[in-house]
Amino acid sequence: MAKRDEIIRFADELLEVHRFPEYGTPGLQVLGADEVTTIACGVSSSRELFERAAAAGAQLLIVHHGMFWRNEPVWIDRRQRGRLEALFAADLSLAAYHLALDAHPALGNNALLAEALGVEVERPFAEVGQGGTLREPIGIDELVDRLHKTVAREPLVFAHGPLLVERVAICSGAAGRFLIDAAHEGYDVLVTGEPEEPSLQTARELGIHFIAGGHDATERLGVQALSRRLAQQFGLDWTFIEIENPV
Numbered sequence: 737m738a739k740r741d742e743i744i745r746f747a748d749e750l751l752e753v754h755r756f757p758e759y760g761t762p763g764l765q766v767l768g769a770d771e772v773t774t775i776a777c778g779v780s781s782s783r784e785l786f787e788r789a790a791a792a793g794a795q796l797l798i799v800h801h802g803m804f805w806r807n808e809p810v811w812i813d814r815r816q817r818g819r820l821e822a823l824f825a826a827d828l829s830l831a832a833y834h835l836a837l838d839a840h841p842a843l844g845n846n847a848l849l850a851e852a853l854g855v856e857v858e859r860p861f862a863e864v865g866q867g868g869t870l871r872e873p874i875g876i877d878e879l880v881d882r883l884h885k886t887v888a889r890e891p892l893v894f895a896h897g898p899l900l901v902e903r904v905a906i907c908s909g910a911a912g913r914f915l916i917d918a919a920h921e922g923y924d925v926l927v928t929g930e931p932e933e934p935s936l937q938t939a940r941e942l943g944i945h946f947i948a949g950g951h952d953a954t955e956r957l958g959v960q961a962l963s964r965r966l967a968q969q970f971g972l973d974w975t976f977i978e979i980e981n982p983v
Contacts, residue, residue: 737771737772737773737972738771738772738773738970738971738972739770739771739772740764740767740768740769740770740771740772740795740796740829741764741770742970743772743775743796743966743970744763744764744831746966746969746970747763747798747831747833747962747966748762748763750840750843750962750965751833751836751837751840751843751962752836752840753833753836755836756834756835756836756839756864757835758806758834758835758836759805759806759807759834759835760802760803760804760805760806760832760834761802761804761832762802762832762833762834762835762836763831763832763833764829764830764831765802765803765804765830765831765832766803766820766823766824766828766829766830767829768795768796768823768824768826768827768828768829768830769795769796769827769828769829771795772795772796772829772970772972773793773795773972773973774792774793774794774795774796774972774973774974774975775794775795775796775797775798775963775966775967775972775973775974775975776788776789776792776794776796776797776798776963776974776975776976776977777797777798777799777959777960777962777963777974777975777976777977778797778799778959778976778977778978778979779799779800779801779952779955779956779959779979779981780799780800780801780952780979780981781799781801781802781803781819781830781832782819782979783815783818783819783822784979785797785799785977785979786819786822786823786826786828786830787822787826788977788979789826789828789977790822790825790826790828792975792977794828794975795827795828795829796828796829796831797823797828797829797830797831798831798832798833798959798962798963798966799830799831799832799833799959800832800833800834800837800845800955800958800959801832801834802830802831802832802834803816803819803830803832833958833959833962835863835864837958837959837962838864838865838907838908838909838955838958839860839863839864839865840958841857842961843958843961843962843965844864844866844958844961845908845909845954845955845957845958846861846864846865846866846906846907846908847866848957848958848961849866849883849886849906849908849927849954849957850866850868850904850906852882852883852886852957853870853879853882853883853886853904853906853927854870854871854882855868855869855870855904855906856868856869856870856871861905861906861907861914861917861918861921861923862905862907862911862914862917864907865905865906865907865908865911865914866905866906866907867903867904867905867906867921867923868903868904868906869902869903869904870901870902870903870904873900873901873902874900874901875899875900875901876893876895876897876901876925876945879901879904879925879927879945879947880893880947883927883947883949884949886949886957887949887950887953887954887956888953889949889950889953891947891948891949891950892931892947892948893945893946893947893948894931894935894936894939894940894945894946894947895945896939896940896942896943896944896945896946897924897925897939897943897944897945898924898943900924901924901925901945902924903922903923903924903925904923904924904925904927905917905918905921905923905925905926905927906926906927906928907926907927907928908928908929908951908954908955909928909929909930909951909954909955910928910929910930910951911926911928911929911930912926912928912930912931912932912935912946912948913932914926914928915932915935915938915939915942915944915946916938916942918944919938919942919943919944920942923944924944924945925944925945925946925947926944926945926946926947927947927949927954928946928947928948928949928954929948929949929950929951929952929953929954929955930948930950930951930983931946931948935948950981950982950983951981951983952979952981952983956976956978959976960976963976
C-alpha cells in the first residue's frame with residue numbers, strides 16, 4: 737500500500753510534466769482514495785474504463801487522455817457527470833499524462849514504438865516525437881509488419897517513399913500534420929496514429945511513406961510502462977484495461 741499523493745508526486749517528477757504546455761491538466765484530475773494498493777491504466781477517459789477499473793479493484797487509474805481539456809466546454813454535462821459518478825462511487829482517483837508521456841525518453845509512447853520497430857533514436861521530432869535510424873535498411877512492408885505486430889491492428893499505409901527505409905520519424909496519436917516536416921527533415925517515413933485528409937497527396941508529392949497505426953493503438957505502451965514503473969517503485973499491483981477503439 738502507498739499514499740496516492742506520493743505516487744503522483746513521483747510520477748510528475750519522473751515525467752517532468754512542467755516542461756510541457758498542455759491541453760489539459762497533467763497529473764491528478766479527480767481525487768479518490770488516499771491509499772493505493774492497485775493501479776489500473778488505460779488510454780482514454782470513459783465511463784466504461786472507469787467502471788472496469790473499479791471492478792478490477794483499483795484505487796488509482798492512470799490514463800493518457802484525461803477528463804478535462806482546455807479546448808472543451810467547461811461545464812459538467814451528462815457525459816462528464818456519468819464519468820464522475822463512476823469515479824466517486826468507487827472512490828477511484830484519476831491521473832492523466834498526455835504530452836509528457838508521449839515525450840519521455842524511456843517510458844514514452846514514441847520511445848517505446850521506436851524500440852519495437854528497431855529504430856535507434858537520434859533526436860526529438862515534432863517536440864514530443866522521436867526521430868532515428870533503423871539498424872539496417874528494410875522495405876516498407878517489413879516496417880509495416882513490425883508496427884502491426886506491436887499495435888495488434890492493420891495500419892493504414894501510403895507507400896510513396898524510397899524502396900528501402902532507413903530514417904524514421906515517429907509521433908504517436910494525431911500527428912499526421914507533421915508529415916511535411918518529416919519529409920523536409922529527410923525522413924523516409926512518418927509513423928503516427930491518424931492520417932489527415934491531405935496525407936495521401938502529401939506523401940505522393942514529397943516522396944515519403946506514411947503509416948498510421950491508430951491513435952488509440954499507438955498510445956497504449958506509455959501508460960503501461962508508467963504503471964509498471966510506479967508499481968515497482970511502490971510495491972503495488974497494476975493492470976491494463978483495453979477499451980476497443982478503431983480510431
